[in-house]
Every structure is written in C-alpha cells, then in structure tokens.
Amino acid sequence: MKAGILIGGLVVVGALVAVLYSGFGHDPRAIKSPLIHRTAPDFSLERVDGKGTLSLAQLEGKPAVINFWATWCDPCKEELPVLLQAARGAKGVQFVGIVYEDDPANIENALARHGGAAYPTLIDKGGHAAIAYGVAGVPETFFLDRTGHIVAKFPGPLEPDELQGYLAEIRGSGS
Amino acid sequence: MTDPIPARSFGSAKKSRWFAVGALVVAGGAFALIASGRIGNNLVYYWGPTQMEKAGQKAIGATIRLGGQVVPGSIHQDPSGRSLTFEVTDRHATVEVHSSGIPPQMFRAGIGVVVEGTMTKSGVFESNRLMVSHGSQYRPPKAGQTVDVQDQMKTTTGLAGEKIR
Amino acid sequence: MSSLGSLLVLAALLASVVGAALAFAGGARKVPAAVEWARRLAYAFAALLLAANVVMEVALLKLDFSVHYVAEVGSREVPMWVRGVSLWSSLEGSILFWGLVLGVYVVLGARTLKRFPREEPWGLGVLLACGTFFAFLIAGPASPFGTVSPVPPDGPGPNPLLQNSPLMIIHPPMLYLGYVGMVVPFALAAAALFSGKLGPALLQSLRRWTIVPWLFLTVGIILGAWWAYDVLGWGGYWGWDPVENAPLMPWLTAAAAVHAMLVIERRKVLRGWAVGLVLTSFLLTILGTFMTRSGVFNSVHAFSQSNIGPTFLTFLALCLVFSVLLLALRMDKLGRPGNLEQAVSREGFVVLGNLVLVVIMLTVLLGTVFPLIAQAVEGIQVSVGEPYFDRMTVPLAVAVLFLMGIGPALPWGRSGAQEWKPLIASAVAGAVLAALGLVLGARDPWLLVTLFAAGLTLHVTLVEMFRPVAQRLKHGRGLVAALKDELGAGRRRLGGYLAHLGIVVALVAVGVSHVGKLENDVTLTQGQSAAVGHYVFKLGGIRTVNEPQRQRLVAHFDVLRDGKPVGALEPALNYYFTQREPIGTPAVRTSLTDDFYLSAMSVDPGSGTVGLRAFVNPMVGWLWVGALIVAAGLLLAGWPRGRTAEAAALEAEAQGASVPSAAPAEPA
Secondary structure (H helix, E strand, O other), X not given: OOHHHHHHHHXXXXXXXXHHHHOOOOOOOOOOOOOOXXXXXXXXXXXXXXXXXXXXXXXXXXXXXXXXXXXXXXXXXXXXXXHHHHHHHOOOOEEEEEXXXXXXXXXXXXXXXXXXXXXXXXXXXXXXXXXXXXXXXXXXXXXXXXXXXXXXXXXOOOOHHHHHHHHHHHHHOOO | OOOOOOOOOOOOHHXXXXXXXXXXXXXXXXXXXXXXXXXXXOEEEEEOHHHHHHHHHHHEOOEEEEEEEEOOOOOXXXXXXXXXXXXXXXXXXXXXXXXXOXXXXXXXXXXXXXXEEEEOOOOEEEEEEEEEOXXXXXXXXXXXXXXXXXXXXHHHHOOOOOOOO | OHHHHHHHHHHHHHHXXXXXXXXXXXXXXXXXXXXXXXXXXXXXXXXXXXXXXXXXXXXXXXXXOXXXXXXXXXXXXXXXXXXXXXXXXXXXXXXXXXXXXXXXXXXXXXXXXXXXXXXXXHHHHHHHHHHHHHHHXXXXXXXXXXXXXXOOOOOXXXXXXXXXXXXXXXXXXXXXXXXXXXXXXXHHHHHHHHHOOOOHHHHHHHHHHHHHHHHHHHHHHHHHHHHHHHHHOXXXXXXXXXXHHHHHHHHHHHHHHXXXXXXXXXXXXXXXXXXXXXXXXXXXXXXXXXXXXXXXXXXXXXOOOOOOHHHHXXXXXXXXXHHHHHHHHHHHHHOOOXXXXXXXXXXXXXXXXXXXXXXXXXXXXXXXXXXXXXXXXXXXXXXXXXXXXXXXXXXXXXXXXXXHHHHHHOOOOOOOHHHHOHHHHHHHHHHHHHHHHHHOOOOOHHHHHHHHHHHHHHHHHHHHHHHHHHHHHHOOOOHHHHHHHHHHOOHHHHHHHHHHHHHHHHHHHHHHHHHOOEEEEEEEEOXXXXXXXXXXXXXXXXXXXXXXXXXXXXXXXXXXXXXEEEEEEOOEEEEEOOOOOOEEEXXXXXXXXXXXXXXXXXXXXXXXXXXXXXXXXXXXXXXXXHHHHHHHHHXXXXXXXXXXXHHHHHHHHHOOOOOOXXXXXXXX
C-alpha cells in the first residue's frame, strides 16, 4: 500500500470536490444587484390606461411585484399571462408593470389579447425608472416586501411556480 | 533491436527515489508559483459601477468586466465609426466608457451591456470588448407565432428617439 | 410512449445494478456462473438503452408532444433532419443518447474482457457500475420521458445555434464517443489493479482502448474549434472556454498514457504511472461532463443550469475516491518499481514528455477551476483571462514539440554521443524553417522557437517514418511490397509518426495564426471599401432573405486580393423568431496561406450600413489539415491487429514470455 498516494490523493479529491460543490447556487453569469435588501427607488409614472400617475409611495404597506417589460420582447409577452393570472388570484399583493421603450397602443393590444389588464401598467418615458432599478434587459421582475425593501430580483421570464415561490416570500417578510 | 533490460536494483535505489521525490516537489512548487503569479495577473474581475467607484485608484490597470446599463443620451460615436463613448450606470454610480470596435447590432441607449477593459487614470474606462447582455434566453414561441423583424429592428435603432450618432 | 421509454430505462437500471453486483460477487468468490450472468446483463443493458433511444427518436420524428423532451425541443416548423438530431440538442436528450453510447462501449468492453477470465469480473463490475449511474440519471434527475399534460399543439424547436451549422450534428456525438469511451480503458485498468497483474495481452487491449476514445476526443475537439470559428464569428477558434478545456484535459492525459505504455512494453516499468494516467483520463472526462452539464461554470455554450449537478458531483466524488483507493492499495502488485537507468534515452524522453503533458493538463485545470476557488474563498467573481493560458501553455507546447523531435531520434536504453549526430541534420532543418519564418516576417521569439522545433521534429519524424521502407528497399524488396509491410506489420509505428506529423503541422498553424492575425473593424456604407492585409473588401449591398424559421440580413462584399478579384463573401445576421438577439454567420475564404474572415456585427438595411470585423488569419486551414493527419495516425495506430497476432500475444503471455517485438521501435 502506498500511504503517500492515498493521503495525497484523498486531500486533492476532497479539495476538488469541495470547490466544485461550492459552485452550486451561484449563477456564474449573474452580476449581483446592489439593490437587494435596500429600499426600492421611488418612481412616479403615467398609467397606460390614462388614469393619471402611480408612484411607489401609493403602494405603501403592501408587498409588490414590479415587472419591467416591453411588447417587442418575446419572452416578456410569454410571461405576461403568467403575471396576469397570478395577479388575478393573489390577494394582498400589488402588481405593477413598467413598460420600457414602447408605445401605449402596442401595450393595450398585448393586454387585451390576454383578457385585459389585471394591474396598472406604467410607461417609463426616457427609461428613468429602469435605470433607477438597474434593469439590464427585459423582462426583469423585482419583489418588494410591505416595507418597500427589495427582497429579490428575477431576470428573464418567470414560470408560474417560480412566481408563486417569490410571492410567498414577500408576503412573509418585512412584517 | 534491444532486449528489455531488467530494472536495476542496487543500494542507491532508495537515495535516488528520494532525489526524484525532491525534484518533483521543487518542480511542483516552481510550477505552482509561476502559475499562481500568472493567474493573479490575468484575472478578469466582474464588477458593477458601484464597485468600480469604491475601488477608486485600485481599479486602474486591472482587467474588469463591467456590467450595467447604458445611460440614455450619453452615446457619442466617433466620426470614423471606430470607437464610441457612453456611460454605464447601476443607479448608484456611473462610469464613462470609451469603447473601440464595432458595437453589436443590439447596442442602444438603455440596454444592459457588459464591457471588458481597464480603468485609466483619466477616469474613463477603456474597453475593447462590448457585449449586449441577453434579456432573453432561448424561449419557446407559442403555436404559430411569428415575429416581425422590423419590429425587432426598431429596438436596435432606438425607440426612445435616440440613435447612435 | 412516455411510459414505454421510462420502463426501458428502469429495466436498464435494474440490469446494470444486478449485473454489477453479480460481477463483483462472482469475482470475489470465484463463481464463473455469476460472471456469465453479469455479461449477459451487460448486453441486456445495452439493448434496453438502444430501445429507449429508438423510442425517443420515434417520438421526436412523429412529434409526440406528450413526451416531455419532445415538448421541449420539438417543433412542426423545423425540417425532418433537425427533428432527428435534436435527440442531442438539449440536456435530457443528450444524456439519453449518452446512455446509448455507453451501452455500445459496455458491449465492446465486455467482449474484450471475455479474453481475460481473471480480470473479467472486475472489469464488468466497473463497466456496469458506471452504467448504473447513467441509467439512474436518465431514470431520475434527467429523465426525458416525463409526460406533459395538457399536450401542447407545438413546441419551440431546438436551440437556433444548432440549426445555424450542420457541424453541430456531428460535433456532440464525436465528443460523446470520446468522453464515454474512456470508460473501457478505465474498466480495464481497474481490473488490472484488482487482479494485480498487467500482462502483455491486457496491456495491448488497454493501449488500443485508450487510443479509441483519444481519437474521438481529437475529432471532437477539432470540430468544436471549427464550429467556434465558423459560427461564433469572433475570428478565432479557441478561447480557453471551460467547454473547450473539458475535452482537452483527458486528451492530454490519454496521450501521456499511450506513450507511457510504450515504456512498459520495452522496459517493464511505469506500470502504475500508466494505469494512473488511464484512471485520470476517465476522471477528467467525468469532470468535463460535469463542467458542461452542471451550470456551475461560466461558459459561452454550456447547457443551462440544471439539477443534475449534485448527482454528477456525487458520481465524480465516488469515482475519485475509488480510483485513489484502488491505486494506493494495489499499485505495488503490478510489478516491481523499477528505475530508468538512462535519462538520455528514448524512455527518458517519454517520461519527460509525460510530465510536460500532465503539467499542461494541470495548468488548464487550474485556470478552469480558479473562478470557483475565488468565489468560494474570497467571494469575488472573476474569470481567468486568455493571457494566463497562452503564456503558460506556449512554452510547454514548445517543449512537447522538442521532445517529440529528440525522443524518437534516440535509441531505447542507452545512448552515446554518436546517437546525437543525426540530430545535427534535423537541427539544420529546424534552422531552415525558422529562417523561412524570419524572411516571411515572423518576429515573435516564441514563434521562431516553435518553427525551429517544428522543423527539427518534422525532419526526425519523416526520417523515422520511412526508415523501415528504406531498409526493406535496401534488402531488395520492391517499393510496393515495402510500403505494404509498413502498412501491415509497421502499422502501429507508422500511425504513431503520422500523429506526430499532424501535431507538428497543427501546432505551427496555431502559432502562426495566433501571432500573425490581422484585424480591421470598420463601418461601411454601400460602395465603400476597406482593407486588411493583402485584402480589400467592398460593400456591394444588403439584402433580406426570409426563411421559415428566421430572417437573414445578408451583406454582400466583393473581395480583392493584391488587387485581383477573388470572389464574394456574404456575412449575415440571422434573426431567429425565438430570440431577440440576432446570431451572426461569418463568411470565410480559405486559402493555403491564409483565411480572409468577415463577421458582421450590425447590419442596417435602412441606411445601408454594415459594421463588421475583418480578419486575416494566416494558416488556419493547416490546423484542420494537421488535425486530420493526427486522426488518421491514431486510426492507424489503434486499428486491431489480425487474429493470429493477437493469439500469438496471448500464447506468449501464457508462457510467461514477453511479446516478441515484431514491430520496429515506435515513436516516443
């Protein structure tokens, strides 16, 4: 028996496996959002349906889901029914859509195709809200707890079960 | 044609074994030293504008992959078409970027980008590699869905009214 | 469909579990009947996985969207051939296909093991244990056979990048054949350790079965490079991406292992080392699979994040511990540890070459895993830049080139001053090549050293390659007969030198294309032209092509070389309807001296402008030629010998004698 090979080999094996194991749970492509656990940036934007403006302050006290999207983005359009359905079913959570570089007619069209708006959709002229939230691409969704802190950010289109998971999280936190 | 010569076993076998082990350790140590030095000098850091600002002078010289959003109104193209400047932000901090090379099709104001390069003393980030971050991965289209490419192209030239000048 | 497929996979899992248990038990208690049954179960395992793959293929071709995997990658829009090959276009399907390849190798391994009754139970046990893992993966974490309800009317179709180049059809299967194939030498080596003996006949089988996956890895690596060059559009063929490094590492250790086996044949030493290298090659293929499938590594074309990572890591850890234990406990049994008494000899250079190859592997491994270490230890996100890999591997590759030249020129065992004399002519050849490079404008010192080493090695290789032919001619044989002998008895040797020749050509191409690359990034409007190197290109116009699954914006360029028109190139941007971002298709004009390469970055039909990157890549064509030569050499070297030669080797082993060295000395 070669004790050297045994000990040396097992040490190397242990180190390698530990390093590889540590890689789980990190998305190697993700750049961390500096916004997590901070107060969500405020905004005050016009509603697509012409019913005035909506600001973050008006949502005070309610957990919120803020979804950045656009009609020129295919994944966003796929995600839209998922959000609309969840919003119709979810009590006590405020959904907000913020449309990014788009025009109102397209948005009304897209919403009508999925049975109409279930939550307010706002227009982000000049992309100021998107910049404030550090949106890197659409769709991107932010989850706020009832104190207005950002709990999580999800880049890309949400699946129903993922969305439900986040909803449970924001309902439970910040109370 | 040589016949196989049986391996010699003589008194100094043990000594030469130790010599071999020693040589291997030295060679391995030298390799580790060189490799770690080289690796340390050639790391590419993934930073956002905030981290860049925090690092201050320390950021100068290191290769950095900077991610953020292109500030609308900040894009200026060099007349020769070979380089452009713009600002990248993550809301807390903003970094001015000078990028050489041809920007990809999807580059425009407001889009998420990743630029690779180094920070210079003048405070401008010199980049030779500009990538547009993917908002959408491969996603299934619904039945019978087609896409108006002209519609997609609009996003390239800038819907918010800003064209790359 | 779904339930039939699942049932077949579960049956395969059962067959492999029972088979592995029977094989190990039969080996430990010496029950031949149990081993017989293990072998039958190995065949059954392969047949069941074949059936499961057939079921999936039928579902894909018939577009049975109730099957989970079909719903994921199938589409009514795509042509029939795309449906067929989408078996390996996405994670679950590729693992199922992987299972089929493994089944084939298990059968081949079992047939080889049949000739080694003492080692058979252990080898079968290891093969079937690996089979158990993959069957478990297909049955559980990566099951492609789930049912979808409600059944969707249509699916998304496979990844558009797949449809963008037909190379992607053959590239993955080649890599799988390489990766999975390492399981056979692994099983043979483990069996040798279990039985405590590595006889000449087993060594021959081990050598051949190491060459087989090595050959497929070569082809897979080069197809991957070609694909990157032809499709990705950044003007290069190698970026030290984890996906590229993954097959390179086992390739390096397999190369070292095959060469170490030459020393075992001649000198009866290095048995433990060679066996260790074979085990390492297999472990590196598993690590490589983990890298590309777990989503842990940041890479340009890895599969997305998936839940098979932990399962894979467990398997990798088990294999690592198993290998270390086996090697530590049983290595002594393989033979007396011997010393190489002459450092300056062919075997001395083989050992040196082995060490350099292993160091290159470690360099690549370190660079690939380092981002994970940094993340775990310091919590920072980094990647390792190309300069690290380039600066570390260039000197090592040059060292390999020198060793490949000097080693074969030296005799086995002993050497004196007179042995070095022929090398003077070779050194002159090297100097000539370096001078030629200097005249043609090469100034980079490493490139000049590379050219010198290449010239030297080329000379030695060609001389050694044709030495037997020359000798036979001298002894009065006809040229045809002499060449026939060379292809027959001297096949191994010829194959080895051919592979060396190919490596020299490929390394020169890599060096020249790396150093001599020219680039010009420009934005042109219709009628404008620009230049790079000898080439001038003029934008003729832009046209839009509508295809069923995409729209293409094609830029037409007229190309002149030294003022003479040499045709047109049409780089394009493709808008797939499933993706927001366009995928570019570069256009390349290949010639003997250089490639002219145009890659469109942006195409605007409105204003008629095209932003593009133009490259002149010298000698890239020779890289593919060199790789082809390597593959041909490995094919020749690994081709089975005739039955009679095999029988002679077995008989010789039975008598306890060494293999009669019929073939002349082989390259080191």
